[in-house]
Amino acid sequence: MAETTIDLAHPAIWAAEFPDELFAQLRAGTPVFHQELTDDVKTAVGREFWVCTRHADVARVHRDHESFTATRGPLIQDVPLFDAYPAIVSLDPPDHTVRRRVITRAFTPRAVATLEDGIRARARSMAGALLADGGGDFVDLAAGLPISVIGDIVGIPERDRPRVFGLIDKVLKTAGAQLSVPDGDDVIPFVELFQYASELTADKRAHPVDDIWSALCTAEITAESGKSFLLPANELEIFFFILGLAGADTTRNALCDGIRAFVANPDQIASYRSDPAARRTAVEEVIRYSTPIMFWVRGATRDVLLGDTLIPEGARVVTMLRSANRDEDVFTDPYRFDIRRDPNPHQSFGGGGAHHCLGAMLARAEVRAALDEILLNAKNIEVGEPRMQLPNLANNMTVYESLPVTLG
Template structure:
């Protein structure tokens, strides 16, 4: 700590007083007030970064690391087979091994490679809309958002269509890892059994691709090589698991959140209908204004001083991207929802630095195509009834979203 810096725990910082089950909209007035006083506030589980510039700095600074097995620790699981498998995934890695894997995998996640999914995305969302419009109403979360990403991930990996339901069942069990709605210690055997089945299936696919490469992500992961370095079968399997875990619930929750805010602003929904070229801007603005992923966590790997504040080694930090994406010093009129914003600063919802989301291009394509097609096919869609949200911490977003579809 420098002579002029003060520990975040000793500085006169604003205090946030909210419950761990409170949704983001309920807490936002506290964030806004605290943000006007300081870039950091003390929240219920530790310092929260509120300013855009400091949040971006922390996300890019490798001295701030992802705490290993953070969701498992919340359930009291700090060792054992599930702990070992989760903490060895790329989602929890740091240092040289992480840089090596990201360097190799990024070659398979180019915009060109992602664009190959365009037709599959259109087919999946149109089939879901067909079912909903036949009833002229739907519960958007369960009827459209929830089933949407799994068939796309399966197609991305190269699994045949008839296996999509099996992938969905595996995903439901494996996702208990990141859920706070179950007794994970009791469910651990169920999670491990589903994970074993998923791994065995992927191993069979890898063996098939090594005999005959095709045009899918697994084949790309097998093909990629950098100065003689290649991924082994265990690494390809682990990456397939990470793609399933990171790319499913996030897309589901954000699609529902984006749909809600667009329908609550009918003039913006009409703009998207009439100008489908605004779809990608709509994704950026809905993820800025109404993100389902509202925060990410870091831990100070050593004493770290930023400006006049020092974060002692081991400090658990919440990077509050929900607040940062509404920082009035960076975004003009940040509470205004406007899909025509011209060249706004990049959102922080996908993270930053060495942990920037590898699947960001795919997520943007999935969301933009879904919203564009929905706006064209159900231009008079509207929300009806209450739309409760999950808590700010973890993965938020609507629990349910009842809608009327007038076409």
């Protein structure tokens, strides 16, 4: 059994931003290893799991759904929310396939292309406000843009948007990306967000209009058996929840990490401004460098050899995406932020497996639009100290709460 003395549950490991140096050592010495957690930290399957750190192993786990089930994910700890609300992120083919076939219609390249003008207009307006003020909180753009676009896609009425967007922000700040409902008053935003999703779904089913949510609410799904059915309301509600949280926060992370990386590497700003080809490859590098989601979780359906390590049937397997995106065997000078990097086979969107990110094309369009507006229009850019919730074993995403910027 591949063991290590490192305890990933120890708070010191996650006291700063992602421990890249530690995971470089693990890739070199123990790329797949077993973790036994301390008594006060337990997963849904006990106190142990396995971690893979190399690009090849992470890609294998994501692509091989027959050996690695999504029903054990998406996080290390148990997520009761997904028991009551079956989520597409926790389904395997064929159940996953028939649902994805319908949902993906909203996120095809053609569908995203129809949104492009609106995305750029919103980015121009939000970035313009920052530029006019000589700076401000970059999170206003990084968070505001994706959540506004999600509002457009779902068809949230303008009158409801301040309330819904406020609830999403409260949930993110309350629970980070844990997707587990807290206790006490902190539960209120969760309840209200699900209640709104339920009301919106019922309204779109009763009075469908020309928007994506109406299409999802009324689309018939054909199972492999040939039987047709509508997506159950609880599945639509959890998809609304995930779309609002994960869809907004991943782009927020990528943009905040991205602008910090550009400011730390002024030569890359110069390349972005002077070279259209570099602008085309920059988005992938921002997404690789940021890795908005730090890890995913799968479950072994049988004994599986991963590299040289045997993963036992039933084990929970953690795929460290950030580590895979820093793998020296795949990326030349992986810690360098290089917007001309090409090819760029990062794992940030899931590496092409069954659960490859539905919103990948949308996220790319949002990141590209926001970067264009800031980098091509601000002559001087400075960033201050961010305020953020850092990832750990219970939370696979950073949550940027504030990022001061000065624009000249």
